[in-house]
Amino acid sequence: MAAPALLTVKPRARRRLKPSLVAGLVIIGAFVLMALFPQVIAPYSPTAFDYQAVLQGPTAKHLFGTDNFGRDVFSRVVWGAQLDMQIALFTTLFPFLFGTLIGALTGYYGRWADAIFGRVVDIVVTFPFLVLVIAIVAVLGPGLKNMYIAVSAVGWITYGRLIRAEIRGQKRAEYALAGQVMGYTPARIIFRHLLPNAITPAIVYWMTDMALGILLGSSLGYLGLGAQPPTAEWGVLIADGKNFLATAWWISTFPGLAITLAGVGFSLLGDGLADLLRPRG
Amino acid sequence: MSQTILRVEGLSKVFPVSYSVVERVQGRPRRAVRALTEVNLEVRRGETLGIVGESGCGKSTLARCLVRLYDVDSGRIVYDGLEVSGLRGAALRQYNRRVQMVFQDPFSSLNPRMTVGQTLREAILVHRLRKPEQVPGRIRELLELVGLPADAENRLPHEFSGGQRQRIGIARALSVEPETLIADELVSALDVSVQAQVVNLLLKLQEQLHLTVLFVAHDLRLVRHLSHRVAVMYLGRIVELAETERLFTAPAHPYTQALLRAAPELDPSRKSVVEAVKGELPSPLNPPTGCPFHPRCPQAFERCSKEVPALLPRGPEGRWVACHLLEATP
Amino acid sequence: MSEPILKLNNLCTVFHTARGRFTAVDGVNLELFPGEVLGLVGESGSGKSVTLRSILRLVRPPGRVSGEVRWRGRNLLSLSEPQMRQVRGGEISMIFQEPMTALNPVLPVGEQIAETLREHTELSGNALRQRAIELLELVGIPSPKERLRDYPHQFSGGMRQRVMIAIALASNPKLLLADEPTTALDVTIQDQILKLLLRLKDTLGMSVILVTHDLGVVAQTCERVAVMYAGRIVEVAPAAELFAQPRHAYTLGLLNSVPGAGSTRRPLIPIPGAPPDLTALPPGCSFAPRCAFATDECTAQRPPLMDISGPESPAVRLTACIHHDALSAAGEVTR
Numbered sequence: 051m052a053a054p055a056l057l058t059v060k061p062r063a064r065r066r067l068k069p070s071l072v073a074g075l076v077i078i079g080a081f082v083l084m085a086l087f088p089q090v091i092a093p094y095s096p097t098a099f100d101y102q103a104v105l106q107g108p109t110a111k112h113l114f115g116t117d118n119f120g121r122d123v124f125s126r127v128v129w130g131a132q133l134d135m136q137i138a139l140f141t142t143l144f145p146f147l148f149g150t151l152i153g154a155l156t157g158y159y160g161r162w163a164d165a166i167f168g169r170v171v172d173i174v175v176t177f178p179f180l181v182l183v184i185a186i187v188a189v190l191g192p193g194l195k196n197m198y199i200a201v202s203a204v205g206w207i208t209y210g211r212l213i214r215a216e217i218r219g220q221k222r223a224e225y226a227l228a229g230q231v232m233g234y235t236p237a238r239i240i241f242r243h244l245l246p247n248a249i250t251p252a253i254v255y256w257m258t259d260m261a262l263g264i265l266l267g268s269s270l271g272y273l274g275l276g277a278q279p280p281t282a283e284w285g286v287l288i289a290d291g292k293n294f295l296a297t298a299w300w301i302s303t304f305p306g307l308a309i310t311l312a313g314v315g316f317s318l319l320g321d322g323l324a325d326l327l328r329p330r331g
Numbered sequence: 332m333s334q335t336i337l338r339v340e341g342l343s344k345v346f347p348v349s350y351s352v353v354e355r356v357q358g359r360p361r362r363a364v365r366a367l368t369e370v371n372l373e374v375r376r377g378e379t380l381g382i383v384g385e386s387g388c389g390k391s392t393l394a395r396c397l398v399r400l401y402d403v404d405s406g407r408i409v410y411d412g413l414e415v416s417g418l419r420g421a422a423l424r425q426y427n428r429r430v431q432m433v434f435q436d437p438f439s440s441l442n443p444r445m446t447v448g449q450t451l452r453e454a455i456l457v458h459r460l461r462k463p464e465q466v467p468g469r470i471r472e473l474l475e476l477v478g479l480p481a482d483a484e485n486r487l488p489h490e491f492s493g494g495q496r497q498r499i500g501i502a503r504a505l506s507v508e509p510e511t512l513i514a515d516e517l518v519s520a521l522d523v524s525v526q527a528q529v530v531n532l533l534l535k536l537q538e539q540l541h542l543t544v545l546f547v548a549h550d551l552r553l554v555r556h557l558s559h560r561v562a563v564m565y566l567g568r569i570v571e572l573a574e575t576e577r578l579f580t581a582p583a584h585p586y587t588q589a590l591l592r593a594a595p596e597l598d599p600s601r602k603s604v605v606e607a608v609k610g611e612l613p614s615p616l617n618p619p620t621g622c623p624f625h626p627r628c629p630q631a632f633e634r635c636s637k638e639v640p641a642l643l644p645r646g647p648e649g650r651w652v653a654c655h656l657l658e659a660t661p
Numbered sequence: 662m663s664e665p666i667l668k669l670n671n672l673c674t675v676f677h678t679a680r681g682r683f684t685a686v687d688g689v690n691l692e693l694f695p696g697e698v699l700g701l702v703g704e705s706g707s708g709k710s711v712t713l714r715s716i717l718r719l720v721r722p723p724g725r726v727s728g729e730v731r732w733r734g735r736n737l738l739s740l741s742e743p744q745m746r747q748v749r750g751g752e753i754s755m756i757f758q759e760p761m762t763a764l765n766p767v768l769p770v771g772e773q774i775a776e777t778l779r780e781h782t783e784l785s786g787n788a789l790r791q792r793a794i795e796l797l798e799l800v801g802i803p804s805p806k807e808r809l810r811d812y813p814h815q816f817s818g819g820m821r822q823r824v825m826i827a828i829a830l831a832s833n834p835k836l837l838l839a840d841e842p843t844t845a846l847d848v849t850i851q852d853q854i855l856k857l858l859l860r861l862k863d864t865l866g867m868s869v870i871l872v873t874h875d876l877g878v879v880a881q882t883c884e885r886v887a888v889m890y891a892g893r894i895v896e897v898a899p900a901a902e903l904f905a906q907p908r909h910a911y912t913l914g915l916l917n918s919v920p921g922a923g924s925t926r927r928p929l930i931p932i933p934g935a936p937p938d939l940t941a942l943p944p945g946c947s948f949a950p951r952c953a954f955a956t957d958e959c960t961a962q963r964p965p966l967m968d969i970s971g972p973e974s975p976a977v978r979l980t981a982c983i984h985h986d987a988l989s990a991a992g993e994v995t996r
Contacts, residue, residue, distance in 0.1 A: 224440035231398045231432045232454050233424035246444045329443040385847035492935045522704035527918035527931030556920030593852035595877030599900040606853045611817050
């Protein structure tokens, strides 16, 4: 018997890029460029004192003005981008990877693995995140490395919960059952079939989390528990300017704006990615 | 034809219902859904066995136990001399290669992020059925076998219609060269005109590949059309099993009779105004004692509410019925 | 035959979506007579459910309904919203496929029946309660007095559908619109509900439009049938005549693709291809690309619904198939 005629396939639908994705890419792209090539973009050294030009307001020469040591605020914000982008990545990369792994395994196997994970989650969520991180940093001592350790120790929980919930939903879908009947190993079913269909919320959250990571890094920098002066880090920059808020607003304001803009950029990126990664159908 | 390939003996499956703290404190007994109770069944090599019944009868649970998506609580499943119910790991995966399943939902049964080609390639390579350089040819062969255009290979599931997706599901099952195919409500999500296309495909494939098929469905017309023999299930038990035409022309169990009467016929001149059977399907959480059908059965007598009738051979033509009424006339 | 109580004139329902404009209901003309059960059959996307919803103006934006719905001398499409609310659930009631989503899960069913009674009748107090019990009894719910206080989830699927019918009947409607009322039910329960509907129709003197995809259900319940394909009515006939001798190629194909008794394990005769995309309908007859009888004439222009009632047949037969004569010669139903 011949195959029935007219077995045509639906035409492919074109998908347009969402404006939020484009805007997010532009903003974060700009910060990444600053982070990669600060020496090209920044007109001055971030640490060079210039006592001839102390506490100057924004001018053509010093776009964001200068601080009390005559350092160029624009250059410090640009160099700060390098450190803050690094903070955004390093505070979230390990939690993302580890949380995804744990979430996938507990979500798929359930039972005792799930029960243990559930208790760990219960314990961690009873402490306020920031307090817990500060406590860990207080024990380990201030500095960027210890901050990464502290944030990673706590941050993976959120990814774990997100992925676990998604996997629990996906594993009941018939394609997952089909994988079992096809004689695939659990590892193949989890990582090749379930995870690509479950990871979108975690990726979207990751973007938001990078914004939170910058905020956290800046907060700890401001409190003196993260990056140490004179390193150019946005939180440290804000702290530098806090005594001059009334007389030289620009010292704190521009790094503050940079933090805000980075936060908005990551949020837009997350929003746009959510749309892009949604399976079509 | 008459050689038994799959034998099910006393298969039972219970799903525990979540047991809340309140229920525990109140001292209520833990409840459970008795999905399958003491099911016995033999499937012959090369036949199509239809399994039919209403919701909660256990037909899908039975199908899923047979491919070991569910673990069995008690009883045995013997496939071609191999005890299946305790298989694990690699041995289970090897068994699954031989006994495949096609699922009901054309939308969720395919991984939405894998193209048709990727789906088939994976199955072929995992079981090392072809050398990597032979895979593209085999994929083309499979697509042609199920009647899909060759350019389907590089497309994602969402680009296909429901009927085409079921063809992809069939191609995936066939890619591992199984001997037995279990089709759980294969066409029930499809439109009537498309159902016929898939039914024809199944008929063709079975002849061509000498498959043994378990066709699980609620649609009596389809089951009648496709099956050599039919098993009727009610509330976790098989109540009747017979050659298809015998079962449909002369049903023996009162439930089978009711089911056939209730199924709407295509002939408007044969209308009836009385209900085929009264009452509701009992909850599998709380099945009736004795024969599961006795509360709805017009011919029930005292013994029916006390004693579960066994599935016993009735007559010379290989008919099995579980009904006390027939015990007097063997 | 008497005057029709419902008349659809050139009913169109158009949806404007991001994917483009599509016409779900495309110029439907249909008459319904008092006391009859009319079946509206078709496959998914044929527009049968949208037609039903359009009658009661239950189509939400981006859908727009145009044309005329003549109901007892008024055009429902030009009524104000308050007037329409009197018709909806009053003179015309509707029941749905999934009662669980149509019933309010947090209200006892007695309260939901009472709500409709208060809206559409003068009853109150004890009389109202009495009427609610009567209605539950009418639809065959055992111990109705006790069950008034129960919530929808405490009923089985079949019983829930009975509750929904009771609510629909509370206002003594003259027309019941039933949208796949038994599709979600098991076959023995479907049988009970269909028989119940037929009994109620006779005792209460209603007309019924039954939307379904199941040809068996149509054969067993409907007196007259309208077949829909891609938003258009392609054939209208008394049920007995339609099943004996379809006069549209699509109807014939549909009947042939259903397995019949005694043809065990023989290939079926499917309709090739799949229903068309409503945003890109083929020119002329929408069925032509899948049709074995199609000629150039079929794709040249859209065939109108023609009256082909013979002198011997008192009932009206309509078809939108140019080749309706060839059908009776070439393609008997192969059952």
